Amino acid sequence: MTIGFSFRTAASRSAVTRTALTCSALCAAGLLAAAQSPATAVTTAVAGAPRPAAPPPASLDRTGTLVRARPGAPDVPDVSALSWLVADARTGDVLASHNAHRRLPPASTLKTLFALTVLPTLPGTTLHTVRERELEGIGAGSSMVGVEDGITYRVADLWRGVFLNSGNDAVHVLASMNGGWTSTAAQMQAKARALGADDTHVVSPDGYDTPGQVSSAYDLAVFGRAGLRNPDFARYCSTAEAMFPGEAGSRYGIQNTNRLLTGANGVGHYPGLIGVKNGYTTNAGNTLIAAAKRGSRTLVVTVMNPQAGGGLTVYEEARSLLDWGFAADGRVDPVGTLPEVPAAPAAAAGPSAPAARHGGPARSPAAVRPADSARPVAAAPSDDEESGWSDAAGIAGAAALGAAGVALVLRLRARRSGRG
Template identity: 50%
Template structure:
């Protein structure tokens, strides 16, 4: 579908999270190379060094200290990363900045960009033009023309069913695909996700549309600052409005149907169990991208983010299996490895210098009305009547970002979702 190409980004340098208050910029970070529609079979010899010099090197990067477990030997993904969601430390990575097709994991950036736009209760009647550019073979939640949906319905469609139809309706509400793509690219740059070039807001394969395991992890970490994002990402199943139909007597009704999250670490499958402590985030699969996935999980008070892109092994649910193995390794290795890099803060946060003693900033929730000093609410259920499985009021995180105000606070925790607590109990 037609969409503007992103202009070349400025080379940005980064510093560690511990020094963000000083807004210091570390030397050596380079701008990512120009996007490629057909990435090579091997990673580039030199990639972006945002987050640290070692993250720009091809191959596996890890620094095992005494007692640290070795990495799993059966990893086949082209690119992956394991990071501490609180500190931002990258525990290990493999071709972290390799620019690859992201598939529907790009919807994390879409959601992080657009979630604050409307209250959940906002309604929209779908017109034919809203769905005109949905790609052939796209994943769909089942949106019908001339039907009315709430924004809450549409976000459930995006997160649970990876519905490209829901993405396009929300994009239409936002002024169209072109303006939405431009906003997503701007937001990616604000997050210092410089490997990313958005062409299609739903992640559908498009020439020059690329991201990286590093950038996808930044999107997840930023999105998880938002209460609504955490709720949707951890919802296992929900009711979605069906099509209005008339019976023989002319009476109309609209029966909802159940949708389930396609994240198999969250919902489980015939060949795998739900991963202990999982709380999102987003999966994807296209012809060009293969299978991609970013997940967040908590065990023993430690919260990890793992991104896996395009496993070579052709086995059912392989992307989830490799993610699970990396989670297992990360929880065992935490505190026993030297970080090989870091997840950088947003540019506005790196430039801000909060004074000691500043109060905590409020969340940027789905209404876009986060206020200073507000606290997340534990155990708040979703409004879709999903029987409790969609309850998630906050994923633990040590870094609270309020992009509008440029506030970046360290060591702030949220209450864990009930979903996580249930699945981590013995």
């Protein structure tokens, strides 16, 4: 059967048809709106609700001296260092700082990051006979503790050589045991990022002057604070004197070069000092991470490259900052916060290859991405999203068929009316 229109009724039938189609389209639009995904509907419903305020930008990114003193707070001491920071070791609150994120050569204070990275993999009771190749590549003028090839050392002895004498020879041996110099540098870099220390770039694990190697007073405070939560680290960094193995079973005394700890060579011992690590190179000048406890409070202070005085200035400036930090207790508001420190991993049960020490197959450090450096990826549509669009398409199709049906009925009625 052919359905046609007479000329006489075409105009009225067209108007009726247009009206029907318009109504059907409006219905389809309403159905499509109702068919949107639940997530979209919720978003629309709460669009006018107030959102939580974004945290203010960290003031530690600003240059110059930062302190938020309350009435009666002591004045911040006059410090010549290019960068420094005072923080509460327990809470991570930064009490005051100066150019906290300025990137500078760290010298041997970088050994704190080396220890945080390697200590968990090498138990102190492990015995290791040093090979000549493990002592190759030590920089000219490096500080040494006296490690000799052919002598068997306990790993604990080598760590005391690192912390007390800042021995680059001990660092080279431990790095070799940890998988090699380059691998250890990569692991240290990953560790720094995992701790939230983004100013640090590791090239030489011993802190030796190397182009591109930098850290900051902020990052060094992060390393010092994390180290104090590791019992092995805390024990080594607070040791003032020890005996070190020599040839033919002999032993000789070594002393910590942190003079605030020992009170040696014209620097008075600081009461309550815990450690942590000092350093010096030509490019870095004098650097220091110092921690001290008074009552229930522990402070961490970092000082990088004082510009006044001689080699002892770094200790005196750290002393004045520690004194100020204890005196300012409850009298200043934090200017920033160090990132939360994860729990220190336990040392491995015994000597083994790197893969066995970590309890699984060895992985390249480059393949391990720290959590805070993960990059977002495009998300695939969820099942809900896909079904939502399918439902919408179905509704649109049904609406179109309904519109055609309505138009057909109206046309037939109009045709019968025209014939009568």
